[in-house]
Amino acid sequence: ALLPILSYPDPRLRTIAKPVKEVTAEIKTLIADMIETMYDAQGIGLAASQVDRHIQLIVMDLSEDKDSSRVFINPKVTPLVEEKQPYEEGCLSVPEVYDKVERPNKVRIEALDENGNKIDEEVEGLLAVCIQHEMDHLNGVIFVDYLSRLKQTRARDKVRKVLKIREKQG
Numbered sequence: 001a002l003l004p005i006l007s008y009p010d011p012r013l014r015t016i017a018k019p020v021k022e023v024t025a026e027i028k029t030l031i032a033d034m035i036e037t038m039y040d041a042q043g044i045g046l047a048a049s050q051v052d053r054h055i056q057l058i059v060m061d062l063s064e065d066k067d068s069s070r071v072f073i074n075p076k077v078t079p080l081v082e083e084k085q086p087y088e089e090g091c092l093s094v095p096e097v098y099d100k101v102e103r104p105n106k107v108r109i110e111a112l113d114e115n116g117n118k119i120d121e122e123v124e125g126l127l128a129v130c131i132q133h134e135m136d137h138l139n140g141v142i143f144v145d146y147l148s149r150l151k152q153t154r155a156r157d158k159v160r161k162v163l164k165i166r167e168k169q170g
């Protein structure tokens with residue numbers, strides 16, 4: 001089922017997500033709904049925080065054909081390089097706002113997958129950028145927090161405008 005995505009600056013987006021204790025049937029349903037919602041919103045990632053579920057769960061799919069989704073439960077991300085690189089980011093909770101954010105572009109991801117199997121990978125490029133962006137969501141951080149006050153104000157105005165237009169479109 002499609003889930004409503006919280007929009008910036010909704011304070012619920014600032015909630016700190018709790019670890020997942022057990023991958024229950026309910027959580028497997030949430031995973032499927034998040035993947036469906038991510039594709040419908042044309043995203044490459046989605047954190048549970050964005051659908052108002054405050055548990056440490058991320059889904060991602062960077063593939064062209066949108067046929068290889070990945071699930072990260074209780075993820076831990078460790079930068080593998082000091083140097084930060086800028087990357088043009090977007091966010092499904094801040095629609096139609098794109099801006100450069102500097103992040104390490106090589107990280108180690110430790111997590112569980114949807115079957116409770118351990119994930120321990122070194123990734124770089126867009127996958128590294130995206131997992132850090134999603135991890136931020138689980139910690140109540142949104143990419144606009146890294147931008148200037150002026151850009152944050154412009155982002156708030158833009159989101160308000162976009163949501164009004166989407167409401168009219170029905």
Ligand SMILES: O=C(O)C[C@@H](Cc1ccccc1)C(=O)SCC(=O)c1ccccc1
Nearest residue numbers: 042043044045046089090091092093130133
């Ligand atoms: O809000 C989210 O977490 C999803 C977000 C993930 C993300 C994209 C790009 C850089 C960092 C994190 C999106 O999918 S935004 C929409 C999108 O598909 C996209 C935007 C910019 C570059 C590439 C993809």
Ligand SMILES: [Zn+2]
Nearest residue numbers: 090091092093
């Ligand atoms: Zn986001």
